[in-house]
Amino acid sequence: MPITVNLDVMMAIRKMAAGELAARVGITPANLSILKNNKAKAIRFSTLEALCRELDCQPGDILAYIPDGAGHE
Amino acid sequence: MPTHSPWDYRQSATLSLVVTWIALVMGVACVPLLVPILRLIEVPGTVFDHDFVTDAVGPLYACLVFGLAALVILLRLLADIRRGQVFVPATVRRLRLISYCGFAIMAACAVGAVVAAPRPVFIFLGLVAGFLGLLMRVIKNVIDAARSLKEDADFTI
Numbered sequence: 561m562p563i564t565v566n567l568d569v570m571m572a573i574r575k576m577a578a579g580e581l582a583a584r585v586g587i588t589p590a591n592l593s594i595l596k597n598n599k600a601k602a603i604r605f606s607t608l609e610a611l612c613r614e615l616d617c618q619p620g621d622i623l624a625y626i627p628d629g630a631g632h633e
Numbered sequence: 634m635p636t637h638s639p640w641d642y643r644q645s646a647t648l649s650l651v652v653t654w655i656a657l658v659m660g661v662a663c664v665p666l667l668v669p670i671l672r673l674i675e676v677p678g679t680v681f682d683h684d685f686v687t688d689a690v691g692p693l694y695a696c697l698v699f700g701l702a703a704l705v706i707l708l709r710l711l712a713d714i715r716r717g718q719v720f721v722p723a724t725v726r727r728l729r730l731i732s733y734c735g736f737a738i739m740a741a742c743a744v745g746a747v748v749a750a751p752r753p754v755f756i757f758l759g760l761v762a763g764f765l766g767l768l769m770r771v772i773k774n775v776i777d778a779a780r781s782l783k784e785d786a787d788f789t790i
Binding site: 591600602603 | 788
């Protein structure tokens with residue numbers, strides 16, 4: 561999937577554990593893991609809003625677009 | 634005023650399970666009884682003579698085997714539905730296999746129509762089995778689409 565989720569980076573910067581972030585955002589740790597491991601197929605704006613609020617960042621800080629095959633250059 | 638159905642899907646699946654078990658037991662009972670039953674309908678001098686019985690046994694047994702296989706697969710499918718596992722890859726796989734059983738019965742009837750008279754009996758049975766196989770295939774396509782939608786929903790965070 562060309563859209564990657566870089567939650568780990570922001571979580572490390574804010575020194576926030578996965579369980580704490582999941583509780584603050586209102587999703588289960590399992591769903592947060594699905595997001596972090598790029599297995600999610602879609603994300604709700606409400607979830608994205610909550611993540612940006614809790615991590616004090618912009619959507620572009622946690623979402624990146626990498627075209628297929630770009631990583632092989 | 635909304636009406637509340639007394640049946641939920643688990644109860645309905647249980648009823649389907651019971652009926653399928655009954656059909657399976659009857660089908661298994663037919664395995665040793667098929668030839669005696671055919672002998673009962675044997676009437677010398679008519680199309681249902683000894684030659685028909687002899688020629689029809691093979692294709693009919695083939696139909697029985699594929700029919701029993703379809704019933705066994707149906708039992709597994711209904712058990713999963715009762716557990717709430719409906720739109721999962723296993724359901725799609727089982728529906729595909731059941732449709733193949735229908736087509737296999739159609740093929741067995743085609744053989745029967747060639748080797749045994751009266752042909753209309755086997756042609757009719759083959760068409761019915763083929764239609765049911767096609768129906769199961771379409772249902773499989775629908776369930777596969779639902780599975781895909783469910784997967785999208787499950788992985789929407």
